Amino acid sequence: MKRVMLIGILLLIPLIHTGCWDRKEINDIGLVMATAIDLAEDGQMQATLQVAVPSPSSQTSGASKETERFFLISDVGKNGIEIEQKLQQKMSRTLFFSHRSVILVGEALARKGLDDILDTFTRNPRNRLKAYILVVKGKKAGDLLQVEYPYELAPSEALKEMEMLQGKGTVATLRDYMIASASEGMSPTTGVLEPTVFRSSGKKDEKPLFRITGTAIFKSSKLVGFLNNTETHEFLWFKGNKKGDGIAAGLPDGMGNAAFSVTSSKTKIKTDWNSNPLKFHIDLTAKGDLVENDSKLDVSNSNNLRTVKKALEKQVVLNMEAFLRKIQTEYHADIVGFSQQLQRDNPKKWRTVEKEWDRYFTEADISVTVNLAINNTGEIGPPLQFKDKEIMK
DSSP, X not given: XXXXXXXXXXXXXXXXXXXOTTOOOGGGEEEEEEEEEEEOTTSSEEEEEEEEOOOOOTTOTTOOOTTOSEEEEEEEESXXXXXXXXXXXXXXXXXXXXXXXXXXXXXXXXXXXXXXXXXXXXXXXXXXXXXXXEEETTSOHHHHTTOOOSSSSSHHHHHHHHIIIIIGGGOOBHHHHHHHHHSTTOOOEEEEEEEEEEEOTTOOOEEEEEEEEEEEEEETTEEXXXXXXXXXXXXXHHHTOOTTOEXXXXXXXXXXXXXXXXXXXXXXXXXXXXXXXXXXEEEEEEEEEEEEEOSSBOTTSHHHHHHHHHHHHHHHHHHHHHHHHIIIXXXXXXXXXXXXXXXXXXXXXXXXXXXXXXXXXXXXEEEEEEEEEXXXXXXXXXXXXXXXXXXBO
16 A cells, blocks of 8 residues: 555656746746838848837836837848847847737738748747738838837737728738648738828827728739729628628619618639630628618618619629629739639549639639628618608608
8 A cells, every 4th residue: 555655656746846848937038019021122031020018017116108018129131030030139038929919011022922931930839820911012011010009009909900800801810821822723812001190189290000901912922913992892702701891882873872781691603614714603692781871762662672772782793893803814813712612613624724723714704693682771761861752752
């Protein structure tokens, strides 16, 4: 019995002494919140890190100013490891990337290509694949990390919240980018960030700000172009993020305008692999609410509501055709997933077109049908600003 107890005690000793052997204390690490990568003037890469400044305790004398919530360090190098080593030499704490939420890429570097930097962000297990990646349009990415956002502690936090709240179709993490890039026939996309300005209350001076707008399209890891906001709204159908999005259309004969808010949607792609050129048909269906009607139509009348419905559906078709025309003929980039659908429907046919998919996709005949179900027209039928005799019932 004593022997058994002794063995048990000996087995427990290693457990008592185990722990995180490579653990680092919080006061030994520098939390990197965001990274910006740009093309330097000499053709090398320039990295800028936004590092959090810990909040001092209330007892600490000489506390930091409230605005000193973060600081930036920057350096230039030929590759990721060289830059990281240079940046670490500027820090009294170990750079810690596990909490990084945003990666910004300057447009110039994005057009040159991301092959030289992507491996740096994915090989180290302490890098987060859930970090959002965005292209900064028309400006250096590092410049936007200096912007002090009014609502959030740091620009990186504001960008994360904006991407989650407003990005919808533009939302792309490192993981999303890698999956699309590695998928046969697919072209990856990211969100787009561009500079803007705002004014403080009672002041005339403008201060720098930023906004998320549009979508960046990549081919072979190189930026080939952008989708504007209207085109990005059509991209939402294929991203599965159409819920909450708005659709606006002009009514016939200049009667006015109407707007529809999507509560649920479905997108189906059908393939005709026997045709030459290839044919695809997109079937779009959505349910939602009528949120605006500035015409004199009383939408409680079923005929009038049908008029509004047809106008909205026609507008969706026109917008979708313009979006498809751009990705087919201008960028030759399948960001939607037609290649994936063809692979699922007919793997044998896919193998015959795979090597020249860009050409087959560009030449493909794509048609669209739309069916919108207006479930709710609001609390009123006709707009209240018109006289009763003006209302079209």
